[in-house]
Amino acid sequence: MKVTINDIAKLANVSKTTVSKVINNKAEGVGEETRKKILKIIEELNYQPSAIARGLVTKRTHSIGLIIPDIANPFFPQLARGVEDIAIKNGYNVFLCNSDNDVEKEEGYIKAFIDKSVDGMILTSSTSISDSHYQSLKEKKIPFILVDRYIEGIEGGAGVFSDNKEGAYKAVNYLLEHGHEKIAFISGPLSITTALHRLNGYQAAHYDKGIEIDYDLVQEGNYHFKSGFEFIEQLITAKKKFSAVFAANDMIAIGVVKALKKHNIKIPDDVEVIGFDDIDTATLVEPALSTVAQPIYDMGALGAAMLIKMIEGKEIDQKNIYLKSELVLRETTRRE
Amino acid sequence: MKVTINDIAKLANVSKTTVSKVINNKAEGVGEETRKKILKIIEELNYQPSAIARGLVTKRTHSIGLIIPDIANPFFPQLARGVEDIAIKNGYNVFLCNSDNDVEKEEGYIKAFIDKSVDGMILTSSTSISDSHYQSLKEKKIPFILVDRYIEGIEGGAGVFSDNKEGAYKAVNYLLEHGHEKIAFISGPLSITTALHRLNGYQAAHYDKGIEIDYDLVQEGNYHFKSGFEFIEQLITAKKKFSAVFAANDMIAIGVVKALKKHNIKIPDDVEVIGFDDIDTATLVEPALSTVAQPIYDMGALGAAMLIKMIEGKEIDQKNIYLKSELVLRETTRRE
DNA sequence: ATAATTTAGGTAACCGGTTATCTAAACCGG
DNA sequence: CCGGTTTAGATAACCGGTTACCTAAATTAT
Numbered sequence: 001m002k003v004t005i006n007d008i009a010k011l012a013n014v015s016k017t018t019v020s021k022v023i024n025n026k027a028e029g030v031g032e033e034t035r036k037k038i039l040k041i042i043e044e045l046n047y048q049p050s051a052i053a054r055g056l057v058t059k060r061t062h063s064i065g066l067i068i069p070d071i072a073n074p075f076f077p078q079l080a081r082g083v084e085d086i087a088i089k090n091g092y093n094v095f096l097c098n099s100d101n102d103v104e105k106e107e108g109y110i111k112a113f114i115d116k117s118v119d120g121m122i123l124t125s126s127t128s129i130s131d132s133h134y135q136s137l138k139e140k141k142i143p144f145i146l147v148d149r150y151i152e153g154i155e156g157g158a159g160v161f162s163d164n165k166e167g168a169y170k171a172v173n174y175l176l177e178h179g180h181e182k183i184a185f186i187s188g189p190l191s192i193t194t195a196l197h198r199l200n201g202y203q204a205a206h207y208d209k210g211i212e213i214d215y216d217l218v219q220e221g222n223y224h225f226k227s228g229f230e231f232i233e234q235l236i237t238a239k240k241k242f243s244a245v246f247a248a249n250d251m252i253a254i255g256v257v258k259a260l261k262k263h264n265i266k267i268p269d270d271v272e273v274i275g276f277d278d279i280d281t282a283t284l285v286e287p288a289l290s291t292v293a294q295p296i297y298d299m300g301a302l303g304a305a306m307l308i309k310m311i312e313g314k315e316i317d318q319k320n321i322y323l324k325s326e327l328v329l330r331e332t333t334r335r336e
Numbered sequence: 337m338k339v340t341i342n343d344i345a346k347l348a349n350v351s352k353t354t355v356s357k358v359i360n361n362k363a364e365g366v367g368e369e370t371r372k373k374i375l376k377i378i379e380e381l382n383y384q385p386s387a388i389a390r391g392l393v394t395k396r397t398h399s400i401g402l403i404i405p406d407i408a409n410p411f412f413p414q415l416a417r418g419v420e421d422i423a424i425k426n427g428y429n430v431f432l433c434n435s436d437n438d439v440e441k442e443e444g445y446i447k448a449f450i451d452k453s454v455d456g457m458i459l460t461s462s463t464s465i466s467d468s469h470y471q472s473l474k475e476k477k478i479p480f481i482l483v484d485r486y487i488e489g490i491e492g493g494a495g496v497f498s499d500n501k502e503g504a505y506k507a508v509n510y511l512l513e514h515g516h517e518k519i520a521f522i523s524g525p526l527s528i529t530t531a532l533h534r535l536n537g538y539q540a541a542h543y544d545k546g547i548e549i550d551y552d553l554v555q556e557g558n559y560h561f562k563s564g565f566e567f568i569e570q571l572i573t574a575k576k577k578f579s580a581v582f583a584a585n586d587m588i589a590i591g592v593v594k595a596l597k598k599h600n601i602k603i604p605d606d607v608e609v610i611g612f613d614d615i616d617t618a619t620l621v622e623p624a625l626s627t628v629a630q631p632i633y634d635m636g637a638l639g640a641a642m643l644i645k646m647i648e649g650k651e652i653d654q655k656n657i658y659l660k661s662e663l664v665l666r667e668t669t670r671r672e
Numbered sequence: 673a674t675a676a677t678t679t680a681g682g683t684a685a686c687c688g689g690t691t692a693t694c695t696a697a698a699c700c701g702g
Numbered sequence: 703c704c705g706g707t708t709t710a711g712a713t714a715a716c717c718g719g720t721t722a723c724c725t726a727a728a729t730t731a732t
Contacts, residue, residue: 002476004688015712020690029710046472051451052391053688057717061388063431063452071413071420074616081408084434093448095399096432098420112429115387116399136382140338225620254620261622280410281617284561284590286597340718351682356720365680389718393687 003045011045012038023049055117064307065095065113065121067106072098073223074251074279075296076124079147082300083122090308092119101126101192107133114140119311122147122303128193130154143310147303150193150320158310158319160303164194167292167325168201171274172246174327176209178334180244180272184217186231186256188248195223198248198276217242221252228255236263243271250275250282253289257332273332287331294325339381347381348374359385391453400643401431401449401457403442408434409559410587410615411632412460415483418636419458426644428455437462437528443469450476455647458483458639464529466490479646483639486529486656494646494655496639500530503628503661504537507610508582510663512545514670516580516608520553522567522592524584531559534584534612553578557588564591572599579607586611586618589625593668609668623667630661 005023009016014034021030022038041047055061066083068076080096087094095118097109106126110133113121120143130153137144138156146159175183185202188195199218206213217240221227228247235242236259245260247253253275257267265271267287275282278293302321309316341359345352350370357366358374377383391397402419404412416432423430431454433445442462446469449457456479466489473480474492482495511519521538524531535554542549553576557563564583571578572595581596583589589611593603601607603623611618614629638657645652 002688006688016689017691017713018711021711024690031710034710046475048447048451050392050453050688052388052397052453053717054690055388055717056386056392056688056719057690059717061452070417071407072417072616074410074413077407077410077413080432081406081434084407084432088433093431093433093452095429096416096420097424097429098417111384115384116397116429117386117388139382280408281620284617284621286622338718341720342718352719353683353721354681357681360720367680370680386718389687390720391687392689392718393720395687 002050003047005047005049008038008041008045008047011041014038059117061117061119062092063095063116063118064092064304064311065097065109065116065118066123067097067099067109067113067121068124069101069126070098071096074281075249075277078279078296079124079300082297082302083147083304084300086301086304086308090304092304092308099124099126101189103127103131103133107131110134110136114142118142120144120307122300122307124148125151128152128191128196143307145303145307145310147299148194150197152193158306158316158321160299160306160321160323161194162294162299162323162325164197164325165201165204167276167294167327168198168246168248169205170201170325170327171276171292172202172205173209174329174333175244175246175272175274176205176211178244178272181211182214182217182242182244184219184232184235184240184242184245186219186221186228186245186247186252188221188223188252190220195220195248202246216240221248223249223251225251225255225258228252229259230255232256232259233263236265245271245273247273247275250277250279250289250291253291253332254281254285257285257287257289267332268334272334274327275332278328283330290330290333291328292325293328295323299323338386339383341383341385344374344377344381344383347377350374395453397453397455398428399431399452399454400428400640400647401433401445401452401454402459403433403435403445403449403457404460405437405462406434407432410617411585411613414615414632415460415636418633418638419483419640420636422637422640422644426640428640428644435460435462437525439463439467439469443467446470446472450478454478456480456643458636458643460484461487464488464527464532479643481639481643481646483635484530486533488529494642494652494657496635496642496657496659497530498630498635498659498661500533500661501537501540503612503630503663504534504582504584505541506537506661506663507612507628508538508541509545510665510669511580511582511608511610512541512547514580514608517547518550518553518578518580520555520568520571520576520578520581522555522557522564522581522583522588524557524559524588526556531556531584538582552576557584559585559587561587561591561594564588565595566591568592568595569599572601581607581609583609583611586613586615586625586627589627589668590617590621593621593623593625603668604670608670610663611668614664619666626666626669627664628661629664631659635659 005016099106144157219231275291278291282289435442480493555567611627618625
């Protein structure tokens with residue numbers, strides 16, 4: 001049988017109150033000798049208090065829930081690792097769930113997390129508008145943090161995002177300043193805020209330079225390799241002219257590069273390409289991808305840190321934090 | 337305040353026993369009308385029973401723990417996704433922890449999982465020998481599954497692995513049959529069983545062909561890009577002759593390819609390269625990596641399925657399962 | 673019509689901790 | 703030497719469910 005606090009108490013000839021005090025390092029009310037005796041017995045029996053039992057009364061489980069679209073998508077492991085690290089450092093464990101961008105799955109996970117009494121949750125949301133299923137988070141007053149993807153009109157939580165619009169602006173502006181006027185753009189799914197904001201950045205950069213966008217060169221993609229590859233093939237067979245491509249993420253950009261290479265178009269000489277995210281693979285492909293690097297790990301880590309602050313009742317400095325992204329130029333853009 | 341079973345009972349004018357029966361779909365002992373009335377109140381109050389409270393008495397949390405070295409390592413997301421999917425499908429949630437191959441961290445996580453009363457755990461172990469910290473798993477009779485990495489002399493658990501030796505044998509044998517006699521090999525850390533077994537496969541293939549191994553061409557690496565890149569550079573500057581490279585995983589292989597390209601050695605014409613794992617990036621790099629594909633996702637999924645069987649007291653068919661790996665030839669080996 | 677059985681539902685103990693409150697002995701100053 | 707204050711430790715309620723067992727009414731069998 002599992003050894004419980006009662007067993008320890010019995011063996012030590014004390015009440016479980018006293019054992020409890022020892023376990024929790026409460027100094028008052030326990031003599032040095034008794035403490036030592038209890039500690040010894042705990043050691044001998046390899047006793048570990050049950051977090052479940054404790055949680056029932058303290059209302060704290062030291063668990064947090066993390067919902068992301070898909071851990072197998074190369075963007076998210078880094079984010080997950082960020083939250084993991086900070087969580088562990090603060091004595092929390094994290095439940096991981098993959099929503100596949102499916103709102104119903106997400107809803108199910110939120111429910112599961114609630115009945116498991118997580119102390120808080122971190123969400124990369126599957127919708128961009130405040131949906132009914134976030135309601136219960138408010139109702140039950142569960143602290144939560146949005147990471148990566150913003151949700152319009154949600155209250156009660158806080159968030160960590162990167163400046164997607166700015167990032168996209170930087171990339172497109174770079175291209176524009178280097179004389180490109182026909183810049184193809186493959187976005188992410190526009191129902192996702194990051195995708196929308198990157199599109200906005202693309203547009204803003206054009207607007208500021210007074211250059212009109214040819215919307216035949218703009219396509220809604222799905223953040224996967226294929227949507228980059230296919231759109232570029234389409235453009236090529238349609239003989240559409242373009243001299244640069246901005247891809248809403250690196251996987252798309254890699255698809256773009258593959259398509260371009262397949263058609264013997266020289267990168268960066270004939271066409272320059274810029275991606276977004278700076279996933280690990282970006283440096284592994286050839287030519288190495290120029291991209292807008294976001295601090296993915298930091299987004300997770302900061303999110304976790306904020307969440308824990310909220311859980312522990314401390315003030316957080318800002319409700320929403322926007323992390324800076326940075327244009328890193330590698331081999332899919334020209335040297336100078 | 338949070339609504340509890342008592343609130344429901346009071347509002348429905350029944351005892352909490354009755355409510356409990358309704359919640360758990362126990363047919364006996366509850367009339368149709370009472371059931372409906374209770375259900376309605378539950379709905380109205382958006383009541384969710386506390387898994388914590390339930391867990392305290394049922395001794396089941398429907399949570400499982402997963403310990404892997406590093407989710408940011410491209411091998412593990414697929415594995416994690418496999419366990420996730422199966423876990424969720426069966427009503428379990430999974431705690432994720434990154435051990436960084438650090439035995440002490442791993443030990444800490446095992447303890448944390450125990451006091452959170454997980455129903456079972458899945459481990460990709462950081463040691464190859466049965467260490468003291470697995471003791472408590474046995475003691476407390478917690479079901480566990482080893483995935484990917486075997487541990488010598490551990491009892492009480494089961495495991496899912498791939499046939500690392502076979503896989504390596506196939507790759508090296510292929511190379512040998514194509515006339516290579518000088519095949520460089522960069523292994524993983526030999527304290528990890530997968531690495532050891534792949535080395536054994538490399539050796540066995542040579543042995544069977546009666547070809548002596550030149551151990552100057554063999555190097556212990558660490559499963560990262562760098563160890564492949566650096567060793568090849570070393571061989572080249574030392575003017576060591578070799579006509580093929582077998583890398584113990586794809587990241588090493590990618591490093592190898594980069595080094596080879598840097599020195600203008602043609603792949604596969606001058607040197608053929610084979611990796612191991614078949615991570616997603618393997619198809620993205622150029623030339624696309626020939627590699628020994630393991631069913632990573634399946635390993636996780638099967639592991640989870642077995643674990644859940646064990647948790648639920650069902651028999652498992654085999655204690656240890658070895659999944660077949662498969663040589664997939666892409667562009668770092670010659671056509672025919 | 674009566675006994676036996678089924679059915680709906682209630683009572684209370686229990687899971688393994690925490691915590692507010694209480695007791696009794698030790699201590700302490702004047 | 704006495705009343706007041708610390709201090710070590712105990713008692714018991716409580717957290718939110720589950721479950722073994724009980725009761726009383728309804729149903730069925732005889």
